[in-house]
Amino acid sequence: ENGFSPTSIVTDGPISLSQGPGMPMWSPQNYSNDFLGPVPLRMGLEKSRNAMTVRLAVALGIDRIIEMGQRFGIYGEEAPRNFSIVLGAIETTLLKITNAYGIVANGGMEVKPIFVERVQDRYGKTIFKWDERACVLCNETSGSLEPDHPPALEDTRKRIVDEQVDYQLTSMLTGVVERGTAVRAKVLKRPVGGKTGTTNDSNDTWFVGFTPDLVVGTYVGYDRPKSLGKKETGASVALPIF
Numbered sequence: 001e002n003g004f005s006p007t008s009i010v011t012d013g014p015i016s017l018s019q020g021p022g023m024p025m026w027s028p029q030n031y032s033n034d035f036l037g038p039v040p041l042r043m044g045l046e047k048s049r050n051a052m053t054v055r056l057a058v059a060l061g062i063d064r065i066i067e068m069g070q071r072f073g074i075y076g077e078e079a080p081r082n083f084s085i086v087l088g089a090i091e092t093t094l095l096k097i098t099n100a101y102g103i104v105a106n107g108g109m110e111v112k113p114i115f116v117e118r119v120q121d122r123y124g125k126t127i128f129k130w131d132e133r134a135c136v137l138c139n140e141t142s143g144s145l146e147p148d149h150p151p152a153l154e155d156t157r158k159r160i161v162d163e164q165v166d167y168q169l170t171s172m173l174t175g176v177v178e179r180g181t182a183v184r185a186k187v188l189k190r191p192v193g194g195k196t197g198t199t200n201d202s203n204d205t206w207f208v209g210f211t212p213d214l215v216v217g218t219y220v221g222y223d224r225p226k227s228l229g230k231k232e233t234g235a236s237v238a239l240p241i242f
Helices: 041-046 050-060 062-071 083-087 094-105 163-179 183-188 234-238
Strands: 009-012 037-040 118-120 126-129 193-198 204-211 214-221
Touching: 009 041, 009 050, 037 041, 041 050, 041 163, 050 062, 050 083, 062 083, 094 163, 094 193, 094 204, 094 214, 163 183, 163 193, 193 234, 204 234, 214 234
Parallel strands: none
Antiparallel strands: 009 037, 118 126, 193 204, 204 214
């Protein structure tokens, strides 16, 4: 949306940001404690390069980052304006972030999480349904419908992100499985996109992945945060569950 593409070159190198008066500089590090230098944006996402992500966020501006997170429903109005947000420093829920990936998998169209889709009585009569969209001609029984003119289902969903942008997002997230931190998901032998996540000291591990018709989010961590163990990551703990 802001002029970058999967092939844009962004430097994965040391970066330090001010945290305010009397506070030390914030210098985010990569998990591997090294830097790759100038690399394509696609590679940065595939390899989970923290320093490059922060440098990209500085170029975009924090306001755009927060607006996007709120648009996808990952967090609300309370989101603080600091760049650590792009590395997952703000709490969210597994449902919220999985639903956000569902929007990407759904072509950029709004998705609303539900627990009950339909209730029918013992005779098969629907007494409740979540989907209230009107279906023109769905109840037509006169036989006047033409084979090449099926009933039209009204689409009232909100577009969250442009379809061309969403296509690029999907391609990049597929690359995470093909060549990046989620390469273990290739064992499924089907199209899969997704992203791993690991917080400081391996306290929390995530993987949210999707196929063309299914989105699954996995989270592993303790109720009272503590390390899952040295070197444990989203790829080693959460991804196998997916």
